[in-house]
Amino acid sequence: AQSVSQHNHHVILSEAASLELGCNYSYGGTVNLFWYVQYPGQHLQLLLKYFSGDPLVKGIKGFEAEFIKSKFSFNLRKPSVQWSDTAEYFCAVNLPNAGKSTFGDGTTLTVKP
């Protein structure tokens, strides 16, 4: 069974700081990888996804993530955060053509203005 580990439960940054949120998964085969964001009072939204190809994927709102297969990692990055990035971020994995996605427990990001 797949599992997803997000290393940081709560991250606090000042505006303009750089962000990196860690995500590791356990599964030896081919996987699809996702980052979702949940803004306060809103539902889960897809930030970016990796299915295959270029391991550096770019998403919405200036976010990007890099898939490093040898490290089973899919870390999320943003060079300069804004107050509006305050939210909870979830990493998820599923198998190609499978239904179930496995989520990490999330990282709460607080950006101070």
Next chain:
Amino acid sequence: DTGVSQDPRHKITKRGQNVTFRCDPISEHNRLYWYRQTLGQGPEFLTYFQNEAQLEKSRLLSDRFSAERPKGSFSTLEIQRTEQGDSAMYLCASSLQGDPKFGPGTRLTVT
């Protein structure tokens, strides 16, 4: 794309009562998923449908839980004899391929 909708958004019930939630997926999506999320945790997979067929159920889905998608469109999730431990956010998602789009969820509180 009108998004995934769920009804009701909030439900408060007494322990032992039955509750039913509805999910309307994005119209062209053939896959529909149910997840449960509790405070401080990520969504946990419950079950999923491809069209009207229920293809996978989690061990989390006890005998008190049942889900249907009778015509391959909307889905219902019923919880019988609710327990306080059932209090959670119940999320529905739908997809055509690999990236599920989530609805707003139904927050269940069992008193």
